[in-house]
Amino acid sequence: MDGTFQNESAQNLSKSDEQNSLGEPISRRGILAAAMLRMTAGVAIVGSGTTGCASRRYGHLLASDDKDMVGSHEAGAATWNPLVDEAVAKILSRCPPPNESVIFPGQFAANGTPAQMASHSQSATESMVDPATGETIIGSQVTMPGSAPLVQGPAKVCFIGIENKSAEELVDFKDQLYERIDSQLNSGGSFRSISRRMVDAALVETRLRPDSLFLPQNRGAFAAALGRQGTPVDYLLYATITSGTTDRNKSTQRDYLLTLEMVNLESGDYIKESSKIRKGYHNTRAGKWWNFGMFDQADG
Numbered sequence: 001m002d003g004t005f006q007n008e009s010a011q012n013l014s015k016s017d018e019q020n021s022l023g024e025p026i027s028r029r030g031i032l033a034a035a036m037l038r039m040t041a042g043v044a045i046v047g048s049g050t051t052g053c054a055s056r057r058y059g060h061l062l063a064s065d066d067k068d069m070v071g072s073h074e075a076g077a078a079t080w081n082p083l084v085d086e087a088v089a090k091i092l093s094r095c096p097p098p099n100e101s102v103i104f105p106g107q108f109a110a111n112g113t114p115a116q117m118a119s120h121s122q123s124a125t126e127s128m129v130d131p132a133t134g135e136t137i138i139g140s141q142v143t144m145p146g147s148a149p150l151v152q153g154p155a156k157v158c159f160i161g162i163e164n165k166s167a168e169e170l171v172d173f174k175d176q177l178y179e180r181i182d183s184q185l186n187s188g189g190s191f192r193s194i195s196r197r198m199v200d201a202a203l204v205e206t207r208l209r210p211d212s213l214f215l216p217q218n219r220g221a222f223a224a225a226l227g228r229q230g231t232p233v234d235y236l237l238y239a240t241i242t243s244g245t246t247d248r249n250k251s252t253q254r255d256y257l258l259t260l261e262m263v264n265l266e267s268g269d270y271i272k273e274s275s276k277i278r279k280g281y282h283n284t285r286a287g288k289w290w291n292f293g294m295f296d297q298a299d300g
Contacts, residue, residue: 156232
């Protein structure tokens with residue numbers, strides 16, 4: 001009996017040992033699975049929180065005296081706005097106001113004096129004395145070319161548009177630059193720009209491209225189309241944006257140039273002014289010092 005009981009006890013003990021030996025790996029697997037599940041859930045929560053923070057943006061209003069933001073990859077407000085202000089101020093300072101003579105490069109009369117547009121010649125009144133009565137008779141007006149201002153009143157400027165020849169796309173800045181230049185033209189008392197809608201309508205009517213207006217016959221057709229709209233034109237204004245890029249390892253210097261060209265509609269002579277801003281691009285903040293520091297490192 002004792003031997004049988006011992007044998008049964010040993011068998012039961014061995015079964016319990018087998019269950020324990022099988023149970024321990026199962027419980028460990030469960031613990032590991034639960035831990036992995038918790039880690040996965042934590043990573044998902046952290047990832048979703050990080051994604052939410054990355055897509056969230058904050059805005060604030062800038063005061064009039066706040067500096068413009070300098071773009072890290074391309075030109076922005078800190079580049080374009082000063083270019084426009086300087087170029088427009090230069091071109092308007094060289095173009096004469098309405099009450100002065102118009103002087104364009106190469107436009108001189110035979111005696112060396114500046115020539116004038118024949119369409120805006122000054123009219124003088126010719127008078128004579130009646131020998132019988134001694135009274136002064138006011139005669140008809142005679143034309144005296146070469147001694148008149150360009151126009152009576154503000155000169156009409158037709159701003160054709162902006163041609164981008166730079167290495168960057170202007171995107172939404174193109175229309176803003178147009179409006180900025182147009183507004184500054186109208187801010188002075190000597191010049192008035194023609195509405196952009198009328199300019200576009202005249203180009204559509206004449207089927208002309210802006211660069212084809214340098215031909216005399218095309219300028220005449222374009223001016224006639226604007227005249228039928230009640231907007232005579234005296235000047236054509238073109239704006240061109242170019243850039244020059246210099247690379248040095250991982251740093252880049254880009255020179256931005258804005259050129260304004262004012263064309264005399266009658267003669268085709270022009271005045272050109274430009275403004276330039278240089279800008280550096282670097283992968284690190286130290287790139288500015290390394291390339292443009294106190295020791296002239298930019299020499300190579």
